[in-house]
Amino acid sequence: QSALTQPASVSGSPGQSITISCTGTSSDIGYYNYVSWYQQHPGKAPKVLIYDVSNRPSGVSNRFSGSKSGNTASLTISVLQAEDEADYYCSSYTMNTIPWVFGGGTKLTVL
């Protein structure tokens, strides 16, 4: 069982928007604004999409956006494209003895 909870799968059609949730606790997402999101295509290395809840690294499309409310963080992908089909993972810094925790991952299917 993962420390952070994500839906196993989401799907959407090209041009639509989808949101992936990531639920933690008051010791991680609820306490810190240090949530990151990673995208992983099959056989490829994970790539940072979002850090510090809502910041995008240079080069990441503005179709990707992040937010947080309470113990839940969200990743929204707007104007879905076929190339967005991938696995998405959330992560948070925590106050616990294990300082970084991850979600189980969400498989995005673009219909």
Added chain:
Amino acid sequence: QVQLQESGPGLVKPSQTLSLTCTVSGDSIISDAHNWTWIRHHPGKGLEWIGNIFYTGSTYYNPSLKSRITMSVDTSKKQFSLSLSSVTAADTAIYYCARKPVHLWAPFDCWGQGTLVTVSS
């Protein structure tokens, strides 16, 4: 552009030691700004942080794995390594090496592609 590549046996017998190496290219492993990290992904489960090592050899391990982990760094070869002893089937996972800025809250900003390690007799 920094790249990381994991290497090591894909099959380890139960009770033996899993040994993996990560080779860093495109950047120096001697960096005051980064730690070097191992993360694993169990089938059907989430990612799990294993531990960090600084180029000086200073380490920070996951408490749940600490008794079985040894990490080391070879700056001359631009490599860092993971040893996990007394493995069981529960250690079967994809193992990733990654780069982690020293700021605790910063994301893991560069990852290898991962290597599958299966623990089986």
